[in-house]
Amino acid sequence: MSDFFPIFDFIDIFWTPWSTPQDYIWNGKIVLMGFFVSASCGMIGSFIVVRRLALMGDAISHGILPGLVLAFIVSQSKALLPMFIGACAAGMLCNFCIEWLNKKTPIKLDSAMGLTFTSFFALGIILIAQFANNAHIDAECLLYGEIGYIPLEKHIFIGDFHLGPRPLVFMGVVLISITVLIILFYKQLMVTSFDLTLSVTLGLPVKIFHYGLMLCLAFTIVSSFESVGVILVIAMIIFPSITASFFVTRMPNILFSTIPLSAFYSIGGFCFARWFDCSIASAMVVVAMLCFFVAWLVGKENGILLNFTKPKTFSKIK
Amino acid sequence: MKHKSPLPLEIHDLTISYEDKPVLYGIDLKISDGVLVGIIGPNGAGKSTLIQAIMGMVKPLGGWVKIFGQKEKKAYLRVGYIPQKESVDWSFPVSVLDVVLMGRYGHAGWLRRISKKDRSIAYECLEKVNMHSFADRQIGKLSGGQQQRVFLARALAQESDLYLMDEPFAGVDAVTENATIELLRELKNKGKTLIVVHHDLSNAKEYFDEIILLNMRLIAHGPVKEVYTKELLQKTYGGRLTVFTEIADQSTKR
Amino acid sequence: MFIKIICAFCILTFTLISSSCGSKESDVLNEEKSTIVVTTTQLKDLVSKITKSRFNIVSLMKPGIDPHTYKPTSRDILALTKADLVIYHGMMLEGRLSELLEKAEQQGIQTYNATSSLKSARIIFHGDIKKNPQPDPHVWFDPEIWTTVAENFTKMICLFDPKGKSGYINNLLSFTREIEEVQKWTIKKISTIPTNKRTLVTSHDAYSYFGRSFGLEVVALQGISTLLESGLGDRAKVVDLIKEQNIPAVFIESSVNPKALNEIAKECGVSVGGELFSDALGTEATLSVGPEGNSYSANTWTGMMVHNVNTIVNSLGK
Numbered sequence: 001m002s003d004f005f006p007i008f009d010f011i012d013i014f015w016t017p018w019s020t021p022q023d024y025i026w027n028g029k030i031v032l033m034g035f036f037v038s039a040s041c042g043m044i045g046s047f048i049v050v051r052r053l054a055l056m057g058d059a060i061s062h063g064i065l066p067g068l069v070l071a072f073i074v075s076q077s078k079a080l081l082p083m084f085i086g087a088c089a090a091g092m093l094c095n096f097c098i099e100w101l102n103k104k105t106p107i108k109l110d111s112a113m114g115l116t117f118t119s120f121f122a123l124g125i126i127l128i129a130q131f132a133n134n135a136h137i138d139a140e141c142l143l144y145g146e147i148g149y150i151p152l153e154k155h156i157f158i159g160d161f162h163l164g165p166r167p168l169v170f171m172g173v174v175l176i177s178i179t180v181l182i183i184l185f186y187k188q189l190m191v192t193s194f195d196l197t198l199s200v201t202l203g204l205p206v207k208i209f210h211y212g213l214m215l216c217l218a219f220t221i222v223s224s225f226e227s228v229g230v231i232l233v234i235a236m237i238i239f240p241s242i243t244a245s246f247f248v249t250r251m252p253n254i255l256f257s258t259i260p261l262s263a264f265y266s267i268g269g270f271c272f273a274r275w276f277d278c279s280i281a282s283a284m285v286v287v288a289m290l291c292f293f294v295a296w297l298v299g300k301e302n303g304i305l306l307n308f309t310k311p312k313t314f315s316k317i318k
Numbered sequence: 319m320k321h322k323s324p325l326p327l328e329i330h331d332l333t334i335s336y337e338d339k340p341v342l343y344g345i346d347l348k349i350s351d352g353v354l355v356g357i358i359g360p361n362g363a364g365k366s367t368l369i370q371a372i373m374g375m376v377k378p379l380g381g382w383v384k385i386f387g388q389k390e391k392k393a394y395l396r397v398g399y400i401p402q403k404e405s406v407d408w409s410f411p412v413s414v415l416d417v418v419l420m421g422r423y424g425h426a427g428w429l430r431r432i433s434k435k436d437r438s439i440a441y442e443c444l445e446k447v448n449m450h451s452f453a454d455r456q457i458g459k460l461s462g463g464q465q466q467r468v469f470l471a472r473a474l475a476q477e478s479d480l481y482l483m484d485e486p487f488a489g490v491d492a493v494t495e496n497a498t499i500e501l502l503r504e505l506k507n508k509g510k511t512l513i514v515v516h517h518d519l520s521n522a523k524e525y526f527d528e529i530i531l532l533n534m535r536l537i538a539h540g541p542v543k544e545v546y547t548k549e550l551l552q553k554t555y556g557g558r559l560t561v562f563t564e565i566a567d568q569s570t571k572r
Numbered sequence: 573m574f575i576k577i578i579c580a581f582c583i584l585t586f587t588l589i590s591s592s593c594g595s596k597e598s599d600v601l602n603e604e605k606s607t608i609v610v611t612t613t614q615l616k617d618l619v620s621k622i623t624k625s626r627f628n629i630v631s632l633m634k635p636g637i638d639p640h641t642y643k644p645t646s647r648d649i650l651a652l653t654k655a656d657l658v659i660y661h662g663m664m665l666e667g668r669l670s671e672l673l674e675k676a677e678q679q680g681i682q683t684y685n686a687t688s689s690l691k692s693a694r695i696i697f698h699g700d701i702k703k704n705p706q707p708d709p710h711v712w713f714d715p716e717i718w719t720t721v722a723e724n725f726t727k728m729i730c731l732f733d734p735k736g737k738s739g740y741i742n743n744l745l746s747f748t749r750e751i752e753e754v755q756k757w758t759i760k761k762i763s764t765i766p767t768n769k770r771t772l773v774t775s776h777d778a779y780s781y782f783g784r785s786f787g788l789e790v791v792a793l794q795g796i797s798t799l800l801e802s803g804l805g806d807r808a809k810v811v812d813l814i815k816e817q818n819i820p821a822v823f824i825e826s827s828v829n830p831k832a833l834n835e836i837a838k839e840c841g842v843s844v845g846g847e848l849f850s851d852a853l854g855t856e857a858t859l860s861v862g863p864e865g866n867s868y869s870a871n872t873w874t875g876m877m878v879h880n881v882n883t884i885v886n887s888l889g890k
Contacts (some may be wrong), residue, residue: 148649249456273646
C-alpha cells in the first residue's frame with residue numbers, strides 16, 4: 001500500500017502551486033474552470049436528478065458526436081460556432097428520439113436512453129471513419145478533454161482588458177446564465193418536475209420547460225466537454241445534488257450547496273492531483289466520490305451512521 | 319334544466335383507449351354547482367382515467383370536456399387536483415410548505431416571486447388540515463394520512479372552484495378521513511364542486527350528495543338516494559362480489 | 573448499493589494507479605539553470621545531446637507513452653508553467669497539446685516547434701492530399717531530416733543562449749556524425765535482407781520515413797495517429813498482403829496496444845518479430861549492439877534506431 005500512496009508532502013501539495021504570482025494565475029484558472037463546470041453542471045443536474053433523468057447527461061454527451069462530425073464536414077473547419085451548433089442540435093435530436101421512443105413505443109425510458117445514445121455515438125464513429133479521417137475530432141478528444149490545458153487556451157481581450165482563456169470566460173457566462181434562468185423560472189421548474197398534473201392545471205407549457213431544461217443541459221455539456229472532458233461533466237451533473245441531499249431536503253438548499261461543494265471538488269481535486277500526480281479532472285471526480293462517501297456515512301438525512309438505529313422510512317430513490 | 323352560469327363540468331360522449339384497449343366509452347356527464355360527487359366503480363373501471371381526462375392529461379378518442387363552459391386550458395386554473403398517492407415522488411426535495419405554496423403559483427405571475435400574502439394563505443391552509451407544525455418537514459417523512467392532508471391543503475391554497483380528488487381516503491387513518499370529509503363539506507357549503515374517486519362502498523352513502531357509478535361506461539349518475547340501489551350497484555360491479563351487495567343491503571337498512 | 577460503491581471505488585483506484593505510475597521519479601531541478609521542457613522522448617534525447625548539461629531538461633512524456641493519446645498529469649502542467657522554453661514536436665504529433673502550444677506565446681510561454689522549418693518537399697503527406705493534407709510527424713526515422721531538425725534547433729538555441737554557442741556547435745557536429753554512422757550501419761544491415769522480404773508490417777503508420785530512407789515497403793494496421801481504431805477492411809487488407817507476399821514476421825510497437833497485430837500474426841501463422849520503438853524511445857536498460865560493436869541503450873535516438881534495425885533484420889533476414 002505504501003507504493004500506492006505517494007509521500008504526502010504538505011508544502012509541495014498546498015503551497016508550491018501557489019507560491020509565485022505566475023503559478024497563482026495559471027493554477028487559479030484551472031481551479032476556477034473546475035469550479036465553473038461543477039457548479040453549472042451541479043445546478044442543472046439538481047433538476048435533472050429529481051426528474052429521474054440522471055443518465056440524460058451521459059446520453060447527451062455521447063449523442064453529440066455525430067453533430068460535431070457533421071458540423072466539421074459541412075463547415076470544413078473546427079471553428080467554434082459550427083461545432084457548437086452541431087453539438088447542441090445533435091444533443092436535442094438525441095433528446096427528441098429518447099422522448100419519442102419512450103412515449104410512442106413500449107420501450108422504457110432507461111432503455112430508450114441507452115438505445116439512442118449508443119446509436120448516435122456509433123453513427124458519429126462511422127461518420128468520422130468515412131468523412132473526417134484526420135479531423136482530430138475523435139472519440140478520444142471528446143471523452144477526455146484536458147482541464148490542465150485551460151491556461152494555454154486562446155485568451156479573450158475586451159479592448160485592452162485581459163479577460164482570461166476563452167473556455168474559462170465562456171463557462172463563467174454559462175454559469176451566470178444558468179443561475180439567472182434558475183432564479184427566474186424556479187417556480188415553474190419545481191412544479192413541472194414535481195407534479196405534472198398541477199403544472200397542466202396552472203397552464204404551464206410543460207414540454208417547453210422540459211426541452212428548455214434539456215437545451216440548457218446540452219449547452220452546459222457542450223461548453224464544458226471540449227475543455228474538461230466528458231467524465232468530469234457527467235459526474236458533476238449527479239454528484240453535487242446527491243451529496244447535498246444527505247444534509248438538506250429542500251431544493252433551494254440543494255442548489256445553494258452545489259456552490260461550496262463545487263469549490264471543494266475543484267480545490268480538493270487540484271490538490272489530490274498534485275499528491276497523486278494524476279489527471280486533474282479525474283482527481284476532481286475522485287474527490288466528489290469521497291465527499292459522497294462521507295455524506296453517505298455521516299449525513300443527517302438517511303446517512304447510515306446517524307440513522308443506524310432508525311427504521312428505514314425513506315422512500316428509496318428509484 | 320337551465321343554468322345561468324355555465325356548469326362546472328360537462329362531459330359529452332367521452333371515449334378513451336390506451337393503445338388498443340378501450341377504457342371509457344361514451345361518457346355523458348353534467349355536474350352542477352355546490353355538490354359533493356363520488357365516483358364509484360370496481361378496479362379498472364376507468365375512475366382515475368376519467369379524472370385524468372377531465373384534467374386533459376390523456377387525450378380522448380372522441381368527445382369533449384368543458385370546464386365552466388370552456389374547453390380551453392385557461393379553465394384549468396379554476397380546478398384543484400389531489401393526485402393519487404402512488405403518483406407522487408415522495409423523495410422529491412420539497413418541504414410541506416413548498417408543496418402547499420405550489421398551489422399558489424397559479425395566483426402569482428410568471429416571473430413574480432411568491433409574496434408574503436401567498437405564504438400566509440399557505441399557512442392558513444396548513445392550519446385548516448392541522449399540519450402547520452410540519453411545515454418544514456420533507457414530504458417523504460410523513461405518514462400516509464399526513465401526506466394526504468398536505469395535498470388537501472395545497473388544493474385549498476389553490477382556491478379553486480372545482481376540485482378533483484383521486485382516492486383521497488386510500489390508506490389514510492380515521493382521523494384524517496373524518497377531517498377530510500369535514501373539510502370537503504365545508505367547501506361544498508361555500509358553493510364549490512368536488513368530485514372524489516372513492517373505493518369504499520360502505521361509507522359512500524354518508525359522504526356524498528351525488529354518486530357516479532362507473533364501469534367503463536356510465537352506469538348511473540344522480541342523487542345518492544336514486545343511485546345507491548342494489549340493482550345499480552350489482553350492474554356496476556357485475557356479479558363479481560356479492561360482498562358488495564351485502565354491504566349495500568346493510569347500509570340501506572341502516 | 574454498497575457493492576456498487578465498492579466497485580466504483582475499485583475502478584477509480586485502478587485508474588489512479590495506472591495513471592500515477594511511471595512518473596514516480598522526482599525531477600530535482602537545479603535552481604541556477606534555466607529549464608527546457610520537451611514534449612517527447614525523441615526531443616529529450618536531441619536537446620540533451622546538443623545542450624549537454626547547460627539546462628534542466630524535463631520531458632513531459634515518459635518512455636512507452638504514446639504521444640497521440642498522452643494526458644498530462646498535474647506535475648506536467650506545473651512543469652509547463654515553470655519552463656523557460658518549451659520545445660514541442662508539432663505536426664500534431666502531440667494532438668491537442670501541439671495545437672495549444674502553437675498559440676502559447678500569447679500566454680507568455682516561449683515555445684519552439686522543432687519541425688516548423690522543415691521543407692515540405694521532404695515531408696510525407698497522408699490523407700486527402702489536395703484538400704486536407706496531413707503531414708506524417710514521425711520524421712525522426714529519416715536520419716537526414718532528423719539532422720536538419722538538430723541543426724535548426726542548434727540555430728535557435730544559439731540565439732536563446734549565445735554564451736553556449738561554441739559548445740552547441742561542437743555537440744551538434746558529434747551528434748550528426750553519430751546519426752551518419754547509424755545511417756551507414758543501417759543501410760548495410762538492411763542490405764542483408766533479401767529484396768523480396770523487405771516489407772515492414774506494424775501496428776500504426778509510423779515508419780513511412782524509415783521505409784523511404786532505407787528501401788522498405790511499409791504496411792500498417794492503423795493510420796498515422798493511433799487514435800482511430802482500425803477497421804475490418806484495413807485488417808483484411810493486411811492479412812491478404814501478408815499471405816500474398818509471404819511475409820515472415822510482423823512487428824508490434826512499444827507504445828501501441830499489440831493485441832490486434834498479435835491476432836493477425838496468429839491468423840496468418842507468422843511470427844511476431846519483436847517490439848519496435850515508434851513514437852517513444854525506450855528505457856536506459858534496453859541495450860542493443862550497433863555500429864562497431866558498441867552497446868547503445870534505447871533511451872537515445874541512436875539506441876532506438878539500432879534496436880529497431882536489429883529487430884527487423886533478425887526477423888526478416890532469416
